[in-house]
Amino acid sequence: MKDFIQVLTRDLKxxxxxxxxxxxxxxxxxxxxxxxxLAISPEASDLKRVGTGVLWISALLSxxxxxxxxxxxxxxxxxxxxxxxxxVPLTIVITAKxxxxxxxTGLPLVVIAPVVALSYYMPLDTLTTLILALVLATPTLSxxxxxxxxxTVGLRRGGPIVGLLVLPLTGPVLIFGTRATDxxxxxxxxxxxLYLLGAxxxxxxxxxxxxxxxxxxxxxx
Amino acid sequence: MYLRWFHxxxxxxxxxxxxxxxxxxxxxxxxxxxxxxxxxxxVLAPPDYLQGDGxxxxxxxxxxxxxxxxxxxxxxxxxxxxxxxxxxxxHAVAVSAAPLGASFTLLxxxxxxxxxxxxxxxxxxxxxxxxxxFLMLFFLYMGYLALRGVTEDRDKADRLSAVLAVVGVxxxxxxxxxxxxxxxxxxxxxxxxxxxxSITMDMLxxxxxxxxxxxxxxxxxxxxxxxxxxxxxxxxxxxxxxxMQRSRx
Numbered sequence: 112m113k114d115f116i117q118v119l120t121r122d123l124k125x126x127x128x129x130x131x132x133x134x135x136x137x138x139x140x141x142x143x144x145x146x147x148x149l150a151i152s153p154e155a156s157d158l159k160r161v162g163t164g165v166l167w168i169s170a171l172l173s174x175x176x177x178x179x180x181x182x183x184x185x186x187x188x189x190x191x192x193x194x195x196x197x198x199v200p201l202t203i204v205i206t207a208k209x210x211x212x213x214x215x216t217g218l219p220l221v222v223i224a225p226v227v228a229l230s231y232y233m234p235l236d237t238l239t240t241l242i243l244a245l246v247l248a249t250p251t252l253s254x255x256x257x258x259x260x261x262x263t264v265g266l267r268r269g270g271p272i273v274g275l276l277v278l279p280l281t282g283p284v285l286i287f288g289t290r291a292t293d294x295x296x297x298x299x300x301x302x303x304x305l306y307l308l309g310a311x312x313x314x315x316x317x318x319x320x321x322x323x324x325x326x327x328x329x330x331x332x
Numbered sequence: 333m334y335l336r337w338f339h340x341x342x343x344x345x346x347x348x349x350x351x352x353x354x355x356x357x358x359x360x361x362x363x364x365x366x367x368x369x370x371x372x373x374x375v376l377a378p379p380d381y382l383q384g385d386g387x388x389x390x391x392x393x394x395x396x397x398x399x400x401x402x403x404x405x406x407x408x409x410x411x412x413x414x415x416x417x418x419x420x421x422x423h424a425v426a427v428s429a430a431p432l433g434a435s436f437t438l439l440x441x442x443x444x445x446x447x448x449x450x451x452x453x454x455x456x457x458x459x460x461x462x463x464x465x466f467l468m469l470f471f472l473y474m475g476y477l478a479l480r481g482v483t484e485d486r487d488k489a490d491r492l493s494a495v496l497a498v499v500g501v502x503x504x505x506x507x508x509x510x511x512x513x514x515x516x517x518x519x520x521x522x523x524x525x526x527x528x529x530s531i532t533m534d535m536l537x538x539x540x541x542x543x544x545x546x547x548x549x550x551x552x553x554x555x556x557x558x559x560x561x562x563x564x565x566x567x568x569x570x571x572x573x574x575x576m577q578r579s580r581x
Contacts, residue, residue: 258495276496280500
């Protein structure tokens, strides 16, 4: 537990000292979300209908953007190798790094998404469901993304294909996330899809670090 | 006893010879079964009371979709075996299965679209979960092949893609149960039901023959690809060089 917190605080400190990189995914999220009305139609009725989908796709794409830095810097300056060699189980280190990554990129998204949702004319009382769904879904996306980042960290030309590896796996998250927000917009209970999002998160947390650390070991040898 | 046989099986020269001996049998068996299944499906099976002759697409669609998923399971299991026990031959199996699985998946998607147009009135339906996840399966194959494509070192490519293949297995049960979880256009299970298949024997038997034929076809192609893959991987070893020398004469 002590090691977990140490890795976590170290990663947070490193991230907070690079403000510009920290903001990139967030600004990307806002840009994508504000381009959709230009591409579809600025009509309130249209925006209301596509709002949830836009939010979820923007969140997905911006979570991809931050992935490259997740392990690459540590791998290049050699600190990742030290972490592999250290007696601390690698899965604990990886889980701490995932949590740090989520706190840096996922959490701001959860905070800012309701503002975007309001601009898409989504009813005020659906926002709690939206926030809940995002809180449950974005960590799963972080875990999936970490697997992709770990698979490509050792490759010179790896960066661009992370999306190809990760996006096919995000289908269920997207389905249940949109379903929850849709149900809330229609004024029905969104408990079912939210439970399923929670189940996916539990599965991701349980198995994701194993896959990620296996991939990291192979990538860096 | 079995362990020793298994150990022997993982030796490339032994497996290469075994695959060479089995290949003609597999090809004959698959051609015979597919021919019999085609005759049974197109001529012997009665027309469907609802879909008429249109239902006969099932004899291509179901076997290819089944093998699209089965090939992924084979690939992931081989990849896991290769990753855990570091058996090189298992990695070769996974690599050889991937393009075949991708092709069967594509065939399943295309035949499904052709079948869907007259029966459902549409080539594609986004609200049908099975279609969407089956498409994701195709993308998973593509991601697997892309990851191998950008990894220069073969040993590294083997083990990295193995991790990806195993992670992607989660998609298979989702596809399998999607017709029960989300009831949309796709019909529910018709063959594997507790109360027996909900399809008449005249239609079922050609389908099963066809599935068996496609399966043997898959194993045959797998062995063909595998022999090439083994030779490429073993090009520096003496038995492979001797074999190449002999076949050149």
